[in-house]
Amino acid sequence: MKRVQRGHVTIKCWDLGGQPRFRPMWERYCRGVSAIVFIVDIADDAKLPVAKDELHSLMSQKTLEGIPLLVLGNKSDLPNKISVDELIDALDLKTIAHREVSCYGISAKEETNLEAVVQWLMKWANR
Numbered sequence: 360m361k362r363v364q365r366g367h368v369t370i371k372c373w374d375l376g377g378q379p380r381f382r383p384m385w386e387r388y389c390r391g392v393s394a395i396v397f398i399v400d401i402a403d404d405a406k407l408p409v410a411k412d413e414l415h416s417l418m419s420q421k422t423l424e425g426i427p428l429l430v431l432g433n434k435s436d437l438p439n440k441i442s443v444d445e446l447i448d449a450l451d452l453k454t455i456a457h458r459e460v461s462c463y464g465i466s467a468k469e470e471t472n473l474e475a476v477v478q479w480l481m482k483w484a485n486r
């Protein structure tokens with residue numbers, strides 16, 4: 360768990376493992392949260408079909424209905440990355456209904472676009 364503070368708002372973030380053995384736990388950790396952030400590697404398109412299936416499976420859980428979703432395409436610093444539009448298509452994000460869905464490209468390594476992520480999270484804090 361990591362705390363991110365901006366002014367009077369503190370965001371508590373839980374980082375969940377992405378490996379197959381951790382996936383059955385995602386739903387339990389996501390219950391009751393203010394927002395869900397799903398991070399994928401946009402320089403590894405071979406993994407996108409599995410990422411899409413896992414994301415849609417999570418989003419179909421009744422307990423998580425309505426929780427805002429932010430999809431982050433990480434590793435935008437790499438030359439073989441796909442674009443945000445290609446990521447939206449690859450993950451079929453337009454079919455995810457009954458919630459706010461946003462998608463940004465970021466680079467955790469070069470710290471690109473991270474302030475936009477914090478601003479998005481702030482929007483849903485304490486709701």
Ligand SMILES: Nc1nc2c(ncn2[C@@H]2O[C@H](COP(=O)(O)OP(=O)(O)OP(=O)(O)O)[C@@H](O)[C@H]2O)c(=O)[nH]1
Pocket residue numbers: 375376377378433434435436437465466467468469
């Ligand atoms: N080029 C590049 N490499 C990155 C970036 N972010 C992470 N990496 C690298 O990607 C690898 C995996 O990063 P992790 O932070 O362990 O990934 P993770 O998603 O937390 O892994 P799990 O929680 O085990 O699923 C590491 O070698 C990182 O250095 C990025 O923005 N750009």
